[in-house]
Amino acid sequence: MRCLRALALLTGQTIGLDGLSKLNNPRAYSALVRSLELSLDDTERPSLTDSHWDEYYLRDMAERFCLMFILELANKYGASMLVKARFVEKWLAKQEWGDTPEERRQSFRDYMALKTNRIVEIVDRIKESRRGLRALERAGLMDKENSRRRIRELPDLIMEIEEEAGNLPLVEQQVTRTREHSAEEQRLRRQHREAMVLNDGTRPLAREDIIEREHTSPA
Incomplete structure (x- = not known):
């Protein structure tokens, strides 16, 4: 719990920096889902069969912290990585929805x-993707007919973006290689550069106080 509070502080948006973006990666999603999975047996799981009682605010605080992070990420970046981290299978499907398949779906x-709570909002984000709807169907939380109908109703743009998401690692590798090359070039430039600082310490150092000389490699 202490770690989650620290994480909330570190990822808070301060001084114009978006700390939440640090969690938008597969490892962070897997860690959040794993934390939820481990919390399943910390306390007795509430029954979700009573439609007139909202149990959410009686849930464990650590569980609610994880759900808070997940909802913020899903609202900002979509639920694709959350679905890939198997949130539906590892946590949502293990809630006490009922004893029979029909009771669970109902x-x-x-x-x-x-x-109206964070679980509902997270599921709404999950339902915005074909992969998410299929995960809910496989988990026995949605019937096949309802799932397929919603898939057909999804905007084509969302489906196209989801299918093209598999190309992201290649793009990220290219960006990483470009950065590595740039870093190596900068290192070489620094290696072949001398600088003289002309400042007697009586005033703040300025750019014009520095005289640089490039060294060229011998032929």
Whole structure:
């Protein structure tokens, strides 16, 4: 819990910096989902079959902290990485939705329609992608007909972006290589450069006080 509070402080948006972006990567999503998974047995899981009672604010504080991070990430970056981290299978599907497949689907449907909490908002983000809808269907929380109907209703643009997301690692590798080359070039330039600082310490150092001389490699 102490670590989660520290994380909330570190990722808070301060001085114009977006600390939340530091969590927008597969390892961070996996860690958040793993933390939720480990919390499943910390306390007795509440029954979600009563559509007139919202249990959310009685949940463990650490669990709610994780859900807070996940919702902020999903609202800003979408739920694609969350689905890939198996949030549906590892945590959502393990909630007490009921004993029979039909009861689970009905309880899940009522929960999404009647409650207003972070779990509902996260699931809404998950439903915005074809991969997310299929995960809910496989987990037995949505029936096949309803899932496929919603998939057909998804905007084509969302589906195209989701399918092209697999190309991101290649782009990231190219960016990384470009940065590595740039860093190496800068190192070489620094290696072949001398500088004289002409300042007697009686005034602040300025750019004009520095005289640089480049060394060229011998032929």
